[in-house]
Amino acid sequence: MDNLETQTVQLGFLPTIGGFYLPKMLPAMSKFNSNLHLVEEESSEVMMNLLHENKLSIALSGAETPGFKEPWIEQYPIDKRPLQVCIAPNHPLAKEPFITSKMLTNYSFICLDKGYTHYAIFENWAKTNQINPNQVTYTKEIQTAGSFIASGLSVGIMIDLLVKNRTDIVTRPLKNAPQFYINLIVNKNAAVNPLQQKFNQTLIQNTSELQTS
Structure with missing residues (x-):
């Protein structure tokens, strides 16, 4: 070394x-x-x-x-830590106490790209819950993912620590969330x-x- x-x-x-x-x-x-x-x-x-x-x-x-x-x-x-649903404060799902995969069917997602642990976890979750790959955008930057989420363009499925200090993003529990x-x-x-x-x-x-x- x-x-x-x-x-x-x-x-x-x-x-x-x-x-x-x-x-x-x-x-x-x-x-x-x-x-x-x-x-x-x-x-x-x-x-x-x-x-x-x-x-x-x-x-x-x-x-x-x-x-x-x-x-x-x-x-x-x-x-x-369980992955959570990360969304803008004015997102239609922001008032829900918890969110299921079926409630996310019609929304677009932003996900961290290959090389991140989140990528593998999200891919397994998306496959299990029959999420259309065309609904998913990938990024190599955490800040970019945050921008997509805060703008309301996309939903993030990630741990709360990635958006912990952002006032323009809220998190909601995901039912049967991966860890x-x-x-x-x-x-x-x-x-x-x-x-x-x-x-x-x-x-x-x-x-x-x-x-x-």
């Missing part, structure tokens, strides 16, 4: 979920601040590739399933310097305490 000969520590994370979970995980990590290098990637697929290629040893990432089969992965579950799984992922085969190893062990411990609190 690039940091093997230096006393730096790296942590990968997705900004959309890191902004919510890192403030809960990092306060006890202050002794590493001067050595910490953050690696931000919007795509879970890119983040997992960085881990697999030994460019990172530890990262906060998302997944479409609760577990992993890859032998190099150590997984520490943090949370799971988005949030994990701390470690490449247990990665070669790391002693400080990185200590950082990883401390963060794993903090994550375990966060899960049980």
Whole structure:
């Protein structure tokens, strides 16, 4: 790894979920601040590739399933969040207490593109609920998805954290919603310097305490 000969520590994370979970995980990590290098990637697929290629040893990432089969992965579950219906405040469905797939039949969707965990989750949900592919537009940018939703052009099916701070978008529960799984992922085969190893062990411990609190 690039940091093997230096006393730096790296942590990968997705900004959309890191902004919510890192403030809960990092306060006890202050002794590493001067050595910490953050690696931000919007795509879970890119983040997992960085881990697999030994460019990172530890990262906060998302997944479409609760577990992993890859032998190099150590997984520490943090949370799971249901996908929700994200719509403009003046959308016809905004006053509904919850929304079913049938209620969405006549609407257009905006979805994050390949490489995002949301893509795989949405594709499975859309196929199960017989959503017409012609109703779906794909984007590589979360901000673009938000713009389509806020304008009323499209409905988003995503976790609330992606639109958490937007006043021009509201979320409504989706019946039988698929889950988005949030994990701390470690490449247990990665070669790391002693400080990185200590950082990883401390963060794993903090994550375990966060899960049980």
